[in-house]
Amino acid sequence: MKPAIPFRLLSLALLVLLVGAWEVTVRQAGISALVLPAPSAVAKTLWTSLATGYLWPHIGATLAEMLLGLALGGAAGLAMGVALAESALLDRVFKPYVIVSQVVPKLALAPLFVLWFGFGMAPTIVMTALICFFPLMENTLTSLRQVDPNRLQLFRMLGASRAQTLLRLKLPAGLPGILAGLRVALVLALVGAVVGEFIGASRGLGAVIIAAQGMMDTPLMFAALTAIAAIGLLGYQATLMLERRLLRPYADQS
Amino acid sequence: MSADRAMPFLNLERVIYTYPGRPPIVDGVDWRLEAGGVHCLVGRSGCGKTTLLKLAAGLLAPQSGRVQLWDGTPATPGPQLGYVFQAPTLLEWRRVIDNVLLPVSLQRRPLPEDIDRAQALLAMLGLSDYAQRYPRQLSGGQQSRVALARALILEPALLLLDEPFAALDAITRGELQDDLMRLCRLRKTTVLFVTHDISEAVYLGDRVAVMHQGRMAADLPIDLPAPRTQSMRHGAAFNTYCAQVFEFMNGARA
Numbered sequence: 001m002k003p004a005i006p007f008r009l010l011s012l013a014l015l016v017l018l019v020g021a022w023e024v025t026v027r028q029a030g031i032s033a034l035v036l037p038a039p040s041a042v043a044k045t046l047w048t049s050l051a052t053g054y055l056w057p058h059i060g061a062t063l064a065e066m067l068l069g070l071a072l073g074g075a076a077g078l079a080m081g082v083a084l085a086e087s088a089l090l091d092r093v094f095k096p097y098v099i100v101s102q103v104v105p106k107l108a109l110a111p112l113f114v115l116w117f118g119f120g121m122a123p124t125i126v127m128t129a130l131i132c133f134f135p136l137m138e139n140t141l142t143s144l145r146q147v148d149p150n151r152l153q154l155f156r157m158l159g160a161s162r163a164q165t166l167l168r169l170k171l172p173a174g175l176p177g178i179l180a181g182l183r184v185a186l187v188l189a190l191v192g193a194v195v196g197e198f199i200g201a202s203r204g205l206g207a208v209i210i211a212a213q214g215m216m217d218t219p220l221m222f223a224a225l226t227a228i229a230a231i232g233l234l235g236y237q238a239t240l241m242l243e244r245r246l247l248r249p250y251a252d253q254s
Numbered sequence: 255m256s257a258d259r260a261m262p263f264l265n266l267e268r269v270i271y272t273y274p275g276r277p278p279i280v281d282g283v284d285w286r287l288e289a290g291g292v293h294c295l296v297g298r299s300g301c302g303k304t305t306l307l308k309l310a311a312g313l314l315a316p317q318s319g320r321v322q323l324w325d326g327t328p329a330t331p332g333p334q335l336g337y338v339f340q341a342p343t344l345l346e347w348r349r350v351i352d353n354v355l356l357p358v359s360l361q362r363r364p365l366p367e368d369i370d371r372a373q374a375l376l377a378m379l380g381l382s383d384y385a386q387r388y389p390r391q392l393s394g395g396q397q398s399r400v401a402l403a404r405a406l407i408l409e410p411a412l413l414l415l416d417e418p419f420a421a422l423d424a425i426t427r428g429e430l431q432d433d434l435m436r437l438c439r440l441r442k443t444t445v446l447f448v449t450h451d452i453s454e455a456v457y458l459g460d461r462v463a464v465m466h467q468g469r470m471a472a473d474l475p476i477d478l479p480a481p482r483t484q485s486m487r488h489g490a491a492f493n494t495y496c497a498q499v500f501e502f503m504n505g506a507r508a
Contacts, residue, residue, distance in 0.1 A: 148343065150339050150340075150341060150343045151343050151345070153313060153339070154337070154339065154343050155360075156313065156331055157311065157313065157331045157332075157335065157337045158331075158332075158333060158356065158357050158360050159331065159332045159333055159360065159361075160360045164360055168345075168360070169345070172345070172347045173345075173347075175347070249346055249347045249348075249349075249388040249390065250346055250347060250390070251390065
């Protein structure tokens with residue numbers, strides 16, 4: 001994999017170029033910081049808000065909501081996926097409800113959750129969990145259904161019980177698909193957490209953006225956006241690393 | 255083997271099997287497998303030989319007729335039968351040694367004796383150095399050997415093979431045929447080997463049964479000296495047998 005580093009350099013150079021163009025444009029055109037602050041102004045605001053400790057509790061709140069929502073929704077999605085894959089009866093009874101619950105936009109339910117669970121982290125976590133539920137359920141269901149019939153026959157031949165077939169064949173065989181679902185869920189979880197904070201929270205990066213809007217502090221909005229992007233990138237990288245670690249034996253190697 | 259010489263090891267009587275909405279794929283087959291013998295079953299693609307193998311394994315139940323073991327019990331899938339599929343069907347997330355031990359570990363925790371037995375089997379197949387590798391790191395021939403070791407780990411009385419070497423090159427296939435014979439003669443395992451390759455059937459079999467359009471066209475004894483060698487393939491007797499089988503397979507004399 002020799003060209004990996006030059007490609008990474010290229011991608012970094014593009015970032016520098018874009019940010020540079022942004023800076024130059026804002027300065028040349030004299031755009032007000034209220035509309036579009038220069039990257040240098042955003043960086044300065046980000047630095048002071050981090051240095052004074054203003055942003056940290058908000059980053060912590062968003063991270064906590066995202067991870068709790070992901071854990072709860074992901075676990076429920078995995079469990080539901082397994083249940084629907086294992087039982088044709090459950091599949092037929094529950095599937096319509098699951099689909100209806102997913103086509104209703106959950107962001108539209110946020111005001112209702114605020115009404116039920118009050119202001120604070122709880123409604124955001126519930127909404128994030130609901131958003132994370134679907135990709136994991138769908139991927140788990142599909143992955144478990146797609147297990148090679150020859151391998152299933154092998155397990156039958158060896159007299160394996162249903163639980164053994166699930167734990168020792170279907171789940172490991174479906175792991176690549178399930179992890180891909182987790183990666184999608186993580187990205188959606190961040191969206192869910194931030195949008196949830198828009199509506200009913202006093203803490204978190206979403207709440208910071210709303211507050212900054214109220215104060216007409218556009219550089220702070222951009223600073224919060226930068227923090228959100230960083231969380232998303234780090235989270236995505238973490239799932240990629242997890243996949244690389246867990247799926248090492250699945251990959252072709254010489 | 256304590257099976258009575260007079261009683262066949264596996265007895266199929268007037269066996270009929272039909273997939274829904276199609277003419278019978280196995281249409282009234284009578285077949286006796288002697289204990290300790292190597293029985294090859296040849297036929298053209300779609301003649302019903304794999305279905306017959308699954309009936310013999312108890313993976314399918316015949317619509318009419320009987321499939322009986324020497325003690326009068328119907329054939330059922332389980333650890334008393336070894337089964338080798340067309341593809342190696344290894345679990346790519348388990349190491350080679352764990353794949354070989356799979357039939358044991360589905361019953362109980364493998365004991366040190368089991369692990370020794372697995373190592374000995376791998377050594378006999380020339381795979382001692384690969385025990386800790388993952389299947390994807392092995393060549394096709396090596397994977398087939400691991401599948402063979404897995405089928406033999408519980409020392410089954412009956413070994414069923416469904417075109418196990420079809421995807422291998424001629425030289426590797428020859429090596430695997432010799433390995434198979436060595437291991438099965440050693441344990442006096444009764445073998446049922448399905449193939450579409452006539453010379454493979456004649457080379458391996460004590461008897462070669464020929465299937466044609468769902469019926470048993472012939473069950474020929476092959477009278478070649480016991481430890482077969484690859485050089486026999488060029489002898490006159492060998493080729494006479496091949497020609498005989500070929501004619502039955504074509505349905506010319508049926």
